[in-house]
Amino acid sequence: MKTTKKEEAVTCTFEGLQLIHKEAHHNLPLPAGKEAMAQGFQKANIPAIPELVIMAQELGVKLIACQMTMDVMGLTKEDFVDGIEVGGAVTFLDFAKDANVSLSF
Numbered sequence: 001m002k003t004t005k006k007e008e009a010v011t012c013t014f015e016g017l018q019l020i021h022k023e024a025h026h027n028l029p030l031p032a033g034k035e036a037m038a039q040g041f042q043k044a045n046i047p048a049i050p051e052l053v054i055m056a057q058e059l060g061v062k063l064i065a066c067q068m069t070m071d072v073m074g075l076t077k078e079d080f081v082d083g084i085e086v087g088g089a090v091t092f093l094d095f096a097k098d099a100n101v102s103l104s105f
Helices: 014-019 035-043 049-058 067-073 089-096
Strands: 009-012 062-066 085-087
Touching (some): 014 067, 049 062, 062 089, 067 085
């Protein structure tokens, strides 16, 4: 049985940029009333966001920061974890046009 390597990418805009921001992803707040979720994540041995980002990159997931959103928020590529790409909607559309599955939040 032949397996084919799939290419994965995550495009981050607005709040999603916090997930790949060097500082913000260490201090993401839980919504009010959801503090018990932190204990549940810890109890279930779910890695924190910084570790999940590293795992994704090690697995070859392409992380793309939205250039327009960065411009609006006054952010530069240096504000984010190493190894990300910067692109606009066309970057995502170019990737997604041939995708088998595409999700947006």
